[in-house]
Amino acid sequence: MNLNPSHLNLSRYEGCTITGALAVSAFIPDALTVVHGPAGCAHHNLSLLHATLLQHDRLFLPPVFSTGLGERDIIFGGEDALERTIERALEREPRAVCVISTCITETIGDDTDAVCSRDWGVPVIHLHSSGFLGGSFNEGFVNALKRVAGLVPPAKTQDGGINIVGEKNLEFEVEENFEEVARLLGMLDLDVNVRFVRNETVDDISLFSEGCLNILREPALEPIGRHFFEAFGQPYLSGFPVGLQGTREFLRAVGEACGSAADEAIAAEESLQDELAAEFADLEGEAISLSPFGFQCPEFSLLSEVAEAVGLRIDPEGTEIPVPFGAPVGTTGIRRMLHQWRRFLHA
Known part of the structure; x- marks a missing residue:
């Protein structure tokens, strides 16, 4: 378990690897997920996922099965329970099954890879997670992406x-x-x-x-x-892309990587950013202070760039503005952030 309190270990960086793996498998619509461990592991992580999806106005629960290991399974091994649960999941005729291991199954030494590698008729992919033993949310997320890549042929x-x-x-x-x-x-x-x-x-x-x-x-x-x-x-x-200049640099980098001329696109984006500055000209001369509220890591270079573009002053005595948890993406993301800043300034 990651106990480092820095901002890099919050949000997607902190928490259980199961949640990170589930944040991948739950978004493959024709696949099913099996959480191999006690029922509480599936319940806890699915509840977190459900609550987050509700905040996004997504009123659905992804299909998740649990092997529901009990005391006997933990003593004598849970591979039979995993096999039965995969068979039950396959009755729904998914195109793939993702199996997420937990602290318990890693501790007792279940050979989850061996069970998943049997000929099930469809891919059964072991998303190595190991619960808190496996690291953090981000490690579960990255490991799941790597394993799902097994579905990709050359x-x-x-x-x-x-x-x-x-x-x-x-x-x-x-x-x-x-x-x-x-x-x-x-x-x-x-x-x-x-x-x-x-x-x-x-x-x-x-x-x-x-x-x-x-x-x-x-x-x-x-x-x-x-x-x-x-x-x-x-x-x-x-x-x-992050920041005004960063967005233009993003266009150039993509163009170079793909052999596409980017000068015209960069000029068009620069014009759009000039329009953005004009749109928020009413903020010119206002003073703001940037508040991380104790956990965000302010991208001061990005925020200073945006403030300068619209004529805002960063001053410790200025109106307190919340720092976004994640940097706004592209010019459009900056526009949304500036709308929020305007609401704070004119409240």
Whole structure:
């Protein structure tokens, strides 16, 4: 268990690896998930997932099975229970089954890999997690992405577009952030190939290796970027666009990686950013102070850049403005943040 209290160990970085793995498997619509451990492990993590989805106005529960290990299973081994549960899950005819291991099954030494590797007729993928023994949420998330990559065959060509890798399925504005990245790619006449993994079927995921470039959600996912580079030879960018200049640099980096001319797109984005500054001209001269509320890590260079662009002054005595937990994505994300700042200033 990660006890480091720094900001890098909060949110998606802290917590149980099961939650991280479930944040991947639950977003493959035609796959089912089996949590191999006591019923409480599945209940706790599914409850967290359900509560988060409700906050996103998504009124559904992904299909999750539990092996429901009891005292006898823990003493004599839970592999038979896992086999029975996989058989029960297969009655629903999924295209794949994801098995998430827990602290208990790792401690008692169940050979989960051996059970999953049997001929079940469909892929049964062991998402190594090990609960709190396996590390943090982020490690469970990354490990799950690597294991789900086993559904991807090699491609003959890599002209299928851009893969988006490791979106934060449980964050607010996940769709808005994706739409901003898709907008920027469209300025370069590029399309999205696969969102790995967000609401993509097993067949969709199989097209992943046809992508010509992988864009990671954030630098913390560079291990998965390297994994795919080694597996499929796909280059990657280590994060979504952040900041005004960062968004323009993102366009240039994507253009260079894909052999697309980016100068025209960059000029158009710069004009859009000039319009953004004019839209919030009423904030010019106002003083703000940036409050992390004890847990966010302020991206002061980004926030200072935005403040300067619209004529705001950063002053400890200014109106207290909450720092967003995650940096806003692209120019559109900055616009949403500035709308929030305006509400605080004019409250």
